[in-house]
Amino acid sequence: MTDALQTHVLHVTTGSGETVADLTRECEAFLGQAAGGRDGLLNVFVPHATAGIAILETGAGSDDDLLAALRELLPADDRWRHRHGSPGHGRDHVLPALVPPHATLPVIAGRLELGTWQSVCLVDTNGDNPERQVRLSFLG
Structure with a gap:
């Protein structure tokens, strides 16, 4: 048994x-390796205070639209109380409240059960930290 x-x-x-x-x-x-054809759940988690996980369409402009919306909602300016790092970095620490650091997705017969245009994406607005870890956990 696995x-x-x-x-x-x-x-x-x-x-x-x-x-x-x-x-x-x-x-x-x-x-493909972990599920062994079983049903279950995939949890995707980014253990960083300045990044998130989103389920959205990519390649047709939605990913760029998301970044544009985040720039509008969270401008990189001096309004933020959290001020270490590059100018406007405080907004990166607010990002996970809007784009959470996790997603839990259904797995059916060992395959990710996404809608036709859905993709699992890491959203990162923090140029100060170019290396990220993403933990994938399958429970089945």
């Missing part, structure tokens, strides 16, 4: 600018 809980940590380089990084293929690859 373990009911299996985990894997992804190491993602996001670079020095704002980014939406599609992690769907990495999630599917992990499930």
Whole structure:
């Protein structure tokens, strides 16, 4: 019998600018090994105070629209009380309240059960920290 809980940590380089990084293929690859064709749940968690996980369409402009909306909602200026790092970095610490640091997704017969246009994405507006970890956990 396989373990009911299996985990894997992804190491993602996001670079020095704002980014939406599609992690769907990495999630599917992990499930191919961890789920063994079983039903269960995939939890995706980013253990950083300045990044989040979003489920959205990518490649058709929605990822750029999300970053534009975040720039409008959370401008990188001097209004933030949290002031270490690059100018406006305080907004990066507010990001996880709008784009949470986790998502839990259904897995059916070992496959990620996403809608037609949905992708699992890491959202990172913090150019001060270009290296991220993302923990994938399958419970089944």
